[in-house]
Amino acid sequence: MLSLTRIRNNPDQIKAGLEAKNESIDLDKILKLDEEHRDKIHQLNEMRAERNRASEAIAEAKRAGKDSDDAIAAMRKVSDAIKDLEKEVSNLGQTLDEQLELIPNIPHDTVPVGQDESANQVIREWGEPLAADFDIKSHVEIGLELNLFDLERGSKISGSGFPLLTGLGAKLERVLINYMLELHVQKHGFTEIFPPFLTRAEAPRTCGQLPKFADDMYYIEKDDLYLIPTAEVPVTNIFSDEIMDEGDLPGNYAAYSACFRREAGSYGKDTHGLLRLHQFNKVEMVKFVEPKTSYDELESITSQAEEVLQQLGLHYRVVALSTSDLSFAAAKCYDLEVWAPGEGKWLEVSSCSNFEDFQARRGNIRYRRTADKKVDFVHTLNGSGLATPRLMVALLETYQTPDGKILLPQVLHEPMGQEVLG
RNA sequence: GGAGAGGUGGCAGAGCCUGGCUGAAUGCGCCGCACUCGAAAUGCGGUAUACACCUAGUGUAUCGGGGGUUCGAAUCCCUCCCUCUCCGCCA
Numbered sequence: 001m002l003s004l005t006r007i008r009n010n011p012d013q014i015k016a017g018l019e020a021k022n023e024s025i026d027l028d029k030i031l032k033l034d035e036e037h038r039d040k041i042h043q044l045n046e047m048r049a050e051r052n053r054a055s056e057a058i059a060e061a062k063r064a065g066k067d068s069d070d071a072i073a074a075m076r077k078v079s080d081a082i083k084d085l086e087k088e089v090s091n092l093g094q095t096l097d098e099q100l101e102l103i104p105n106i107p108h109d110t111v112p113v114g115q116d117e118s119a120n121q122v123i124r125e126w127g128e129p130l131a132a133d134f135d136i137k138s139h140v141e142i143g144l145e146l147n148l149f150d151l152e153r154g155s156k157i158s159g160s161g162f163p164l165l166t167g168l169g170a171k172l173e174r175v176l177i178n179y180m181l182e183l184h185v186q187k188h189g190f191t192e193i194f195p196p197f198l199t200r201a202e203a204p205r206t207c208g209q210l211p212k213f214a215d216d217m218y219y220i221e222k223d224d225l226y227l228i229p230t231a232e233v234p235v236t237n238i239f240s241d242e243i244m245d246e247g248d249l250p251g252n253y254a255a256y257s258a259c260f261r262r263e264a265g266s267y268g269k270d271t272h273g274l275l276r277l278h279q280f281n282k283v284e285m286v287k288f289v290e291p292k293t294s295y296d297e298l299e300s301i302t303s304q305a306e307e308v309l310q311q312l313g314l315h316y317r318v319v320a321l322s323t324s325d326l327s328f329a330a331a332k333c334y335d336l337e338v339w340a341p342g343e344g345k346w347l348e349v350s351s352c353s354n355f356e357d358f359q360a361r362r363g364n365i366r367y368r369r370t371a372d373k374k375v376d377f378v379h380t381l382n383g384s385g386l387a388t389p390r391l392m393v394a395l396l397e398t399y400q401t402p403d404g405k406i407l408l409p410q411v412l413h414e415p416m417g418q419e420v421l422g
Numbered sequence: 423g424g425a426g427a428g429g430u431g432g433c434a435g436a437g438c439c440u441g442g443c444u445g446a447a448u449g450c451g452c453c454g455c456a457c458u459c460g461a462a463a464u465g466c467g468g469u470a471u472a473c474a475c476c477u478a479g480u481g482u483a484u485c486g487g488g489g490g491u492u493c494g495a496a497u498c499c500c501u502c503c504c505u506c507u508c509c510g511c512c513a
Contacts, residue, residue, distance in 0.1 A: 042474065045482040052482085055494040059442040068493085075493035243432065368432075373453070375432095375471075 001361040002103055004034055004096075017106030020113050020323035030099050037092040044085045051078055101211055105358040108295070108332040112322040119322035123334065126306070127315035130341040134402040138342035139393040140273040142400055143169060146422045151273070160271070161263070161278035163389070168421050172395075173281060175415045176388050177256050180283040180308050184385055188304050190254035190285060195234035197257055198225040203237040206363030208329030208355075215264040231257035231284035232382045239288060240363035244378065246370045250297060251288035254385065256281065274389040275347070282387040287380065288365065294354050294379035295332070301383040302334045302352040308386050309349070313409045314394050315339040317346065331356045338390065342397035347390040352383030 007014050011027060018025050054075045061068040107113075112121045130136070143149045148169025154162050165173050184190040204210045204226055209217060218227035228234055235255050244251065259282050270276040285304065289297045302318065309316045316338040326333055336350035360366065360377035367378050399406050405422035413419045 038474070041482080045474070048483085049481055051493075056443070058493055062442075072493045079493065245432090368452095373469080 001100055001358060002106065003361065004100070007031065007103075008034065014106060017323075018104070020107055020111075021104055021326060022115070022324045023104055025103055030096070030103075033092065033096050033099065037089065037096055040085060040089045040092060044082065044089055047078060047082050047085065051075060051082060054078070098211075101205075101362075104208075104328045105326075105331050105355065107323045107326055108354070108356075110295075111326065111332050112320055114322035115324055117322065117325045120325055120335075121320045121322070123318040123320050125315075125317040126310060127313065127339075129315050129339050130398050132341070132400075132402075136341050136397065137400060137404070138273065139340070139396040142342075142396045142404070142406070143273070145404055146406070148172065148396070148421070149274070159278070161276070163274060163277055163279070168416075169392075172412075172416065172421075173388055173392065175412060176391060176395075177281055177283060179411065179415060180385055181254060181256055183308060183311070184254040184283065184285060184304065187307075188252070188254075190252045193231070193235055193238070193253050193255035195228070195231055195255050195257055197228050197234075197260075198223075199228055199234055199237070200224070201226060202240070202363075203233045204229075206237050206240055206359055206365075207233050208327075208359065208362070209233070212328060216262050218260045218262055227260035228257060229261045230259050230282060230382075230384075231255040232286060235284065235286040236359055236365075236380055236382065237363055239365045239378075242365065243375055244288065244365070244367040246290070246367055249288060249290050249367055249378065250293065253286045254283060255286070256283050259387070272343075274393050275343070277389055280387060280389045283385050284382060285385045286382045288367075288378045289381065290367070291357065291376070291379045294356060294381060297379075297381055298332060298334070298352065298354040301381055302336070305336055305350045305352055305383045305385045308391075309336065309338060311409075311411050312391075312395065314391075314398055316349075327351070327353065329353075329355050329358050331358065336384075336386070338394040340390070340394045340397050342400075343393065347393060349386045349390045349394070350384035353381060355380045355382075 002014065007027070008031065011031060015027050018027065054071060058068045058071055058075075061071075112119050114120070140151075146169075147167055149163055149165045151160075151163060154164035157164065181192065185192045198220065201210055201224070204217060209229060210226075217229060219225075220227070226233075234257070235253050238253070239251075259280050261278060263276060263278060266276065285301055287297055287301060306316070306318065316336055319335045319337055321330075321333045321335060330353040333351055333353040335348050336352070337346035338349045339345075340347050356379050357377040359380045365378050365380065366375050368375050395409075396406060399408060401407055405420050408416060408419055408421065
């Protein structure tokens with residue numbers, strides 16, 4: 001949520017930002033609504049002030065034992081008028097809020113400007129692509145041959161997009177999750193969280209999934225609960241409606257969760273194998289930081305996510321998303337894309353974003369500054385660290401051998417209890 | 423699922439029956455000053471947020487959310503949400 005003051009004071013800057021994000025929002029309409037709203041509030045305040053003065057006089061008279069029937073009769077009319085105006089003001093305010101909730105965050109100055117994803121910038125590339133002198137297989141082939149997963153039976157049980165991992169595939173999934181969590185908790189000092197997987201509407205509202213992207217979420221009508229699309233949702237809301245101490249910042253939290261996405265509108269896209277699923281596993285990092293540090297923290301959370309790929313020895317690149325490719329709530333975002341030699345393409349395995357105070361405003365997440373004791377909104381960031389399905393794809397395809405086996409990277413030998421699959 | 427209790431400021435906790443200088447006692451915390459070589463203890467003072475404007479100030483709103491009664495609601499009524507306790511059921 002953008003602050004109205006910011007919109008009011010920098011309408012041109014906001015308009016430019018919205019345009020860069022390919023958003024068509026009638027800001028002038030909102031500004032006009034805001035003006036009308038404030039105008040009515042002003043009127044209302046004056047009427048209320050009058051009422052308060054009169055009530056006080058009536059109270060005084062009553063204490064003195066005098067009667068004030070005339071004054072009461074007069075105030076009755078004022079009171080009715082106040083009620084009408086109150087209704088008007090609250091309707092205006094509600095409309096205004098609904099409009100504000102649909103305004104996305106504004107891109108940071110350093111975000112590359114562009115009409116589509118071709119404007120995204122590759123910031124750096126790490127490692128080398130697999131150079132094989134044999135026919136490279138896709139993860140689907142490998143998985144089927146080695147019985148790591150059974151997508152047909154997964155579909156039988158739950159429909160397409162719900163993977164069934166089996167045997168060593170299931171174990172590899174568990175090992176990867178655990179490995180990533182340990183890295184962030186032990187080495188990077190994150191606090192481990194195991195969050196609820198179903199939340200109230202307020203939680204995705206804070207993060208920006210609601211109200212605009214309701215169709216992408218699984219919803220349990222009977223209990224009015226949403227399945228989380230990422231652990232970002234419950235973890236970001238840990239401190240909603242709270243005032244943190246400056247000493248609590250930066251607050252670094254890492255959480256595993258299953259993630260549920262309806263992927264409405266993306267049917268027929270990346271349906272192949274594990275590339276796009278309705279349910280998947282992810283380790284997510286969330287940071288609550290002081291505003292002035294948030295862009296440094298964005299760099300740091302990105303490198304913390306990169307470290308997973310480096311330790312697994314996977315070829316990847318860091319991409320700065322352009323204005324048009326930024327998500328609704330993000331002011332700046334780096335994607336981590338891992339190279340999948342079997343697919344022959346880069347796969348997004350992580351998104352590291354700075355939301356500035358956008359989510360903090362929606363969720364009312366604040367902190368008290370030590371210096372002047374004032375309360376201000378924190379900045380929130382998050383980064384996948386990482387999502388497993390595409391990581392698994394890259395891993396299987398990168399470490400395949402000519403004889404159809406998987407030679408696991410060093411760091412997985414001990415937790416897997418073996419060096420080779422197959 | 424059944425029965426009961428409760429939701430008040432950064433926190434704890436009065437006020438609600440008996441509506442009227444109650445934005446809200448008191449305590450803790452925090453800040454300033456005094457005392458001190460310094461600290462603790464003590465004393466004095468201060469300490470919510472948002473919005474607006476005729477901006478050393480003033481006004482309005484906010485006691486879980488919404489609605490109602492009333493000249494006037496933290497206080498009365500309705501409704502929704504949430505938390506806790508006990509019983510039942512269950513992993």
